[in-house]
Amino acid sequence: MALMELHDVDMEFESGKGKGTIGAVVNANMVIEAGEIVAVIGESGSGKTTLGKVMVGVHKPTRGKILFEGKDVESLKGNEFKQYRLGVQMVHQDSYAALNPNKTIYHSLSVPLFHHKLVKGHKEAVGVLEDNLREVGLTPPEHFLEKYPHQLSGGQRQRILLARALSMKPKLIVADEPVSMVDVSLRISLLDLMTRMNERHGISFVYITHDLGTARYIASHGRIVVMYLGRQIETGQIQRTIENPKHPYTQALISAVPEADPDRRSDFAHTLPLKSLDMPSLLSLPQGCKFNPRCPYADGVCETEEPKLLPYVDESGGACGEVSCHHAKEIAKGLKTGG
């Protein structure tokens, strides 16, 4: 039984001024196994954060079903619902905004423990929190409990958030851009920490990011889901997807990633395989494939028919994830050239 399953999940928001609805997440299907790390990649406006919030139950999906340990989340009551809410935790991007600036770290971290009756009394709470802080590498822990958020660095606050998530003994942590606001030299150690939590406690991670480099680092054996305008357009094993992307958008995204090494200067893409750089507005989406106005391979069928996310089988008959493109096969064989 998978830890979490999403079946045909749509998440729509009412747009102001009666302009209709915005489909922030459209037809999301996903299976997250226990102990797995899944990276969700997308640019701003691709719906990756909304997808994460749907998973943790912040948003109730407009349509579709979410199963947690095989049970429909919507039908859960009482203790079972509590198990779900505690079992799925979220870590946000902006660690400063996620902690109350007027409360000490002890206060912010002990409230959930008392609320869910996981500890009895102050002494036990301190004990549990000190263990958690040690676990996330904040030593000595007693030094941090009485601090206020502004007294800590961005990297330390992000660790506090991980400790807070950890104190609920979660089975899944949805980490939304956890390192994008952290200094470069501290990013790797945070990613290492999440990997360690994954290995030691078997916690599954959904790592939401726009940075392919860190995604590859944390989910090197895991899966990747690429999103574009609310839709999942490609999924697969992360390493294979980066080496051999199938969807034209994934191809463009990967060629745009800068390469630090000056020796590889010539590798830096001279042109991007894109017709236009600007993403269409979510309020006036194109017909057919949502990527067709920017896609160099687009033809008639792309303008009328929206492709489905289908399993991709390569020449040798091996399954290579899923892709939603009418022409993925021809593009891979080099039969289709960009216009």
Place this chain on the structure above:
Amino acid sequence: MEAKPILEIKNLCIEFQTPSGALRACDDVSMTIYRGDIVGIIGESGSGKSTMASGILQTIKPPGKIVGGEIYYYPLSGEAVDLLKLDAGGYTKYRWSSIATVFQAAQNVLNPSLLVKEHFLETAWAHNPDLSEEEVMEKAKVILNQVRLEERVLTSYPHQLSGGMKQRTIIALSLILEPDIIILDEPTTALDVITQWYIIDILKKIHHERGITMIFLTHDVSIIGSVVDRIGVMYAGQLVEYGKVEEVFKSPKHPYTYGLMNAIPSLKDDVSKRKAIPGYPPNMLQLPAICRFSPRCQVHLDGNCEGSKELTDVMYETKTGQLSRCYKYQEVCKLCH
């Protein structure tokens, strides 16, 4: 051909007065920037790179103060000027017309109640009130074309533009007076990968066509590694390494640079070789009494360096002109393994 300096920063010190004492955000920074180069300055938040840029532009506001140093600007023809000796009026001659900047979070730089066109006119007229509107617009259109924006942007309000378009508008605005030097403070942060690629591509072409000297300030070396000629690394207010980009990459002479190069996950490298730099950046008000980087330094933590403060008060130069603040600079690559 011998490279000609365009900007020479000597012992620049900038302090901020705080209730708990003076905070030296930029401490004795010396570096020479050559005409036509693209220079990258990398450093984490609080390392002093933006403060240094404000020093060059003379936009330091109280409680900040330039407490020492010299900044020489060498115009194409004529005498060198010490920018720090100029009074506010004297500097106006150089700001924007010789040295322009693209600020961090440029998306918020445009005035929301003015048309893009008015930004161009205002800037041009501030420096040369005799220009006619047609002349300015003519120039603006050429530059907009270079940053690949349509002319209709001129008659738009900032909120009608996307983040990437705003960033390109700001770059165009910085070029309107044809400066010699342009300082770009985190020009691509907060932009998507594809937009980021586009901005860098545009900047490379502008550099190629106009030969403008560019100074890139960023915290992410991967963005500039394949673009810049020289790279400077700042840590805790000090310049810790400066040299040609190939040399700094292949044989870093400071343990911090070494750590940074190995701390950034990319798409191609071996994941298992990535290694975190231990610890956290220092509190600038409670700096260690020894070498500032020593609490995080592999060489120091392994017991191979005592981290003498006196010895790190100066910078050391290799035969090829690479500068490092680490006095074990010759052994850094060996000791860091």
